[in-house]
Each structure stands twice: as C-alpha cells, then as structure tokens.
Amino acid sequence: MSNEQLLLVEGVSKGFPGVQALQNVRFDLSAGEVHALVGENGAGKSTLMKVLSGIYKKDTGTIKFKGQHVEVSGPLEAQHLGISIIHQEINLMPDLTVAENIFIGREPKRFGKIFLDDRKINSDAQALLDTLKLPLNPTQIVGELTVAKQQMVEIAKALSYNSSVIIMDEPTSSLTPTETSALFEIIENLKKAGKGVIYISHRLEELSKISDRITVFRDGQYIETLKTKDTNIAKIIALMIGREVQVDLRPETNTSTPEVVLKVEGLSSKKLLKDVSFDLKRGEILGFAGLMGAGRTEVALALVGKDPITAGKVEVGGKVVKIANPADAVAHGIGYLSEDRKRYGLLLGQNVDFNIILSSVKRYSNVLGFFKSAESKKISEAAVKTLSIRTPSISQTAKNLSGGNQQKVVIAKWLTRECDILIFDEPTRGIDVGAKDEIYKLLRELAAQGKSIIMISSELPEVLRLSDRIVVMCEGRVTGIIDNKEADQNIIMQYATKYRN
C-alpha cells in the first residue's frame, strides 16, 4: 500500500492479574484503508483497541502515529492525536439533539461564554454532516433516531475531532442489511477522505465487502495479516480457531415427530404482528428467519407473555391456553432465552447454582417455604456436568463465565424447570466461533431428547444448519414456511423481502 502509514503497533503486550491479554502483537494501518481485526472472544482485539484509545496502558511495545513515537496516556490524549473509537453500544445522550451530541463539551457560546449559540452549533453540525454525506437533521432529538442513525451521529462526533484513525467495534451488530450497506457507503467515503478505519466484526462475510486487509489474533497473539482479495472466510475462521471448519452445514438428523406441541393461530399484536400462524412439533427445531424488524423476536415475546396480544389463539399440547404474563408461559413449559442474556436471562451478580435453580425454586422448597439447598445443589452440579458448563464450581458468579457458558446456564435453568418448549433468540450472539459449534450440537441433542425448539437467528447459515423447518417473516407477517431440504439462502431471502407493495 503506497499510502501514508497512520499507525504502527509493534511488540505490544498487556497483562492483567491471571491472564496475558496481549503478547507481543503487531498491527498497522494506512491512510485510506479499512483494516479488519478478527479473532474469537478473548483473542485480545478489544484490549488492543483500549490500548490505542488510551483506556488501558500497555506494558511493553511501541506505538507510532504518523511515524512519531507516541504514548497514548488517556482517552483525551487519543482524541488529541486523532484516534476515535465507536463502541458497540451507543454512548449518546438520548434527550439532546444531534448537534448537541456532536459538540458536547465544545458548545459554541456567545455573550461572554455564558449563553449557548444554538444557531452556530446547528450550522456547524449541518456543515459537518454535509461533508460526511450523512442524512441527519442537526436539530433532531437523538433518542428518536433509529440505532443506525444514532451510529451515524457517533461517526460524525468522532470525525468532528478531526480524527484520522476511526476504530469501529461491531458496528453492524444491530443494523438491518439496508442500514449496513448505508454504513459501508459512509466507510467508503471515509476511505476516500484518507482516513484509516480499524474494523472489528464477528460477521466475517462483511469483511470481504468492506475491508482491504484482515489481521487475525488468537489468544492474545498476532497470527497473520492477509489481503482480503487473496483470502476467504473458511481460511480466516481456520486461522481464528486454529483448525478448518466447513461452512453452510445442514442438520444431520431430523428428530421431529408428528406430535404438535405448540400451535399458534392468527397471532396479532399492537406493535407489529399480523396474523401469525405456525405449529411446532415434538423434537423439532423450527428456525425463524427474517430481516431486522421482521417481527421474529416479537413472536417470542408474545408467546412468553411479555408483549400483550390483540388477537389469536395459542394451543399447548392440544389445549388452548391463555398466556398473560411470563409466569403463565413458564407454567405451560415455555422457556425463553433472550439474545440479551445479561439483561433478560441471567442474574449476573448471583452464582451458577442460583441461576440454574431460579425457575424451579418452588419445587426445591418444603411447605414452609424453606429451601432444600443440598438437593438443589445436586441438581445444579448434575446440570453443569450434562451440559459441560465450564465453571470452577457452581458457586462461581455468573458474570465471570464466558458467553457460551452463560448461555448454557440459562439452558440449564429451563431444563431444570422441565420446560419442553424452548425459544432461543439469537442463541450464538456474542459467542465465539468455537463455542458456537458446541451450542449447535447441544440444540440438536435437546431436540433429539424430545424438546421442541424455536430458534430465531439472523445468520442464515445458522438457520440452515440447525432447523428442520424454517418460518420466514417480513413486516410482522409469516411469508413462508419451508422445509430445510427445499431451503437455501436465496429462497429464504426471497421470502424475507416479500414486502407488501
């Protein structure tokens, strides 16, 4: 690459008590380039980004910025140099306007620095948005914008500091495909303007579209840097996990039986759902595919009594049931595993045993309400063993487990409660590639044991790999129910984009 080198990281190490997060890693970035950084969770990507943005101090190694040795001693120093990071979570003030957010802490003032200059802040913001070609209105309240637009505000804010290096951490994780392509266009514009972008993503298929080079980290070590045009996803995954895996697998066995355990007819909700009907069989994995906003999660929330329904009928085991709240759903054996495990699934501050038993506390208590802890501990121990949850003991606090093991703890909770219908919403989100395989295997095993599974996923390979049948949704409606044998990514996408008019 003939362009100016913006950033050169060499021999950087960073240790924490008990773990070496980075070992002698290298990374470089040129102007006008998108350089992707990939690796499993714990590979050291975020640690390096935190070193670059001044949140962590490196132990050893050198960082050169535009050829000069620099010490990034704090976030302010990073900003001053022109290194900006756009975090996965949006860090904006939802009640302020776009312009106020962009210039927060640097508001233009008038009359002796006392009063805010509203006209100038808006015109400055408009000028900035125009140069970046961002379709935003400076006076709009940020909380009213979509996630994609809020992200644009973050980008504008980063660039208002005249940054030459922009770090994007999982920028597309909550965007629709249309929004993603809009983001890619913005990134193209940044490249043209000579900015360097460090792009972190789990969605490897994106990298071929947007990145120029790809660097792989594994276990805190630098593995390799490849030119994107000379490589492919399989090769990258192999480097990430240290072995080759195949892509686009299908379920090996179909364990579904003719017995219908859940029948949904004409389900509608105020929010989004329109006349949703489907059935779920014992031992079946029913995949739910669709684009963001298609209403898949809303189906799950209606089934578990979190969102009220306006019409429709739900039958469990052949009987019509009324599900007014989550307690009703659980009583009928329906367990929900949210994509946001930390918020809706786990009690992070409590231990593994506490979490596994949570839904079954009543069963392990006597009439007086005393809790049989010895018995419950035995059950938790057994669950940890059968699901091979990697934890030093059942008294480990849930927040100290990895994403995959946290997911298994939530599964253990529902299995202990003897729920027969499990709804997985994005079961492998935030889980690293190696642990994903394990979750896939576990889902198929559960189905083979006679559990019935609804699996909502945005990753088509995942849907194809696991589902016996696939329900495709668009705009709150079911647009197709396809047998796995007849499905492929193209067919699913056709149904998923069956918009009315």
Place this chain on the structure above:
Amino acid sequence: MAAKTSAGQDDMQVKGGIVAAIRRQAEQSLAFASLVIIFAFFAFANSSFYSWSNISGILLSTAVTGMLAIGTTFVIITGGIDLSVGTGTTLTAVMTAYFLSDLKMPFAVGLIVGLTSGALMGAINGLLITILKLPPFIATLAMMLIAKGLALVISGVAPIYTDTVSGWDQIALGNLIPNLPNAVLILFVAAFLASIVLNRTIVGRYTFAIGSNEEATKLSGINVNKWIVIIYTIGGLFTGMAGILLTSRLNSAQPALGAGYELEAIAAVIIGGTSLLGGKGSILGTVIGSMIMAVLINGLRIMAIQQEWQTVVVGVVIIIAVYTDSLRRRKDRS
C-alpha cells in the same frame, strides 16, 4: 474451542473464584473490624465507656432502629427503598397504645395491632409500587407523610400512656436474661429469624433475584409483583415490631417520635455492606452496621462531644462506608 484455550480459561476462573470468596469474607470482616476498632478506641479514650451498663445501654439504643434496619435490608436487597419506616414506627406505636389504653384492649391485642398495622403499611407500599407502578422512593415518601399525619390524628397530638397495661414495659425493659434488656434479646432473635428467612427460604431467594435483575426474574416465570408486595410486607412487620418496642420502652406512644429513624436504618444497612443497587446484602452486616452507629453516637456523647457534631460524624461515616463500597465495585468491574 482449542483445548489449550479452555484449560487456560478454567485456570483463570478457578483463581477468580477463590479470590472472590476471600474478598467476600473480607467484606464481612471489614465491617466487623471497624466495629471492634471504634469500640476499642472509645474504651481507651474513656474508662466509663467500657462498662456493662454502658454497653447494654448501647445495645438497648439500637433495638428500635436495628429492628427497622433489618426490615429495610430486605427492601434494599430488592433494589428498592422504604422511607416510611420512621413515621411508620410512630403510627404503629400510636395504634398499639390507642388500642391498649383508649380501647382498654388486652396485652395480646396490643401486639397484634402493632404487627398488623406495620404489615398493612408495608403491603400498601408494595401495592403502590407494583400496581400503580410508583417508584419505591415516591410511594414510600408519600406513605411516610400519611403515617405521620395519621399518627397525629389518632393520638390527638398528645402522648398516649400505656402504664395502665401491666407488664407492657417489660417487653423492652424486662430481663429474661439477667442484665440484658429484653429489647436486645428480641432484636437478636429477630435478626436470627430474618437471616434464616433471607438465606434459607423462597422469599429470601426471590429477594436477591429481584434485586439482581428484576426483568430476568420475571421472565424466569416468577410473579415478581406478588413477591415485592410480600417483601415490603415483611419490612412492615419489622416496623410494627419496632413500634411495639418503642411504646414498651417509653411506656407510651409519642406522636412526634420516629421521624428520621428511616435514615438511621438505611445508614445502618449501607454501613453493613448491603448494596443500594440491590442483589447483595446480609442481616449480620446490618446488625453490625447498626452497632457501629450506636457505638459511635454513644462514644461521642461520653467524650462530651456536642450532639450536633455527633450527627455530623455519622454523616461522614456514611460517606466513608459508601465510598469503600463503590471502590470495591470498581475493582470488581475492572
């Protein structure tokens, strides 16, 4: 996952588990150690501090607010707050004395009225929070004012004396165990029972669950609203017990005594290491916290420090306690 990685992670987790366990132990001992140090300091500073009569006086002075602090511990572990326990104590005291003295009801009725009026207030708090969805701060602030007003109305703004009921003052001041006021004994028994409820029963389990993550608890199929009402009702029972102890100790109900007790109770809970964010806390910590406050106030009084300054010192102690707690949390997060 490559074998090497998982082995490494497991090592890390084992280490983390042990460190966390040691730290948890240390947290409990930290509050206890502070109590011992403060106690030793006053004992050296003034010889009259270290006498049994003074110590039992300290213990007696913790009985009422200690009882409130135990009830408040439940509420705070759910992530809530109860500001109504102070004037609630006044109201339950007035109700008890009114039934005993004005209505000439027997001893046992006094106990029942005290406990049920406290429980009823707690239940109403719980319903305001769950059915009307008021924030706990607002719901119990309103209840604080209502209780204060009702206490004045029922008592006619004058003390109600209970010395007509024989033996009523023995509830707090008698000595089932020689040289130990019954109020202290009752406090310890209540603390013991509360500790069992919190650690060994369903309601205790759900108290921690709701405070850790209310939404996830709800989605786990638990009727969170019902349990919140129950937990505030339990808190109210302790308020009722505090009202009974107060009337017994003074042999009367004072319609203006009790306001501000809620803050002492909350302070004791926080000093004892219970997190205001919920999900974490213990009764033992709360009892130690109550004692730290009582020892401080008593010690400062014996050293002839003005009462006004005593309150300032308590304020400073709360800052130190909450600050050390937030330091711990920050360390946990990094």
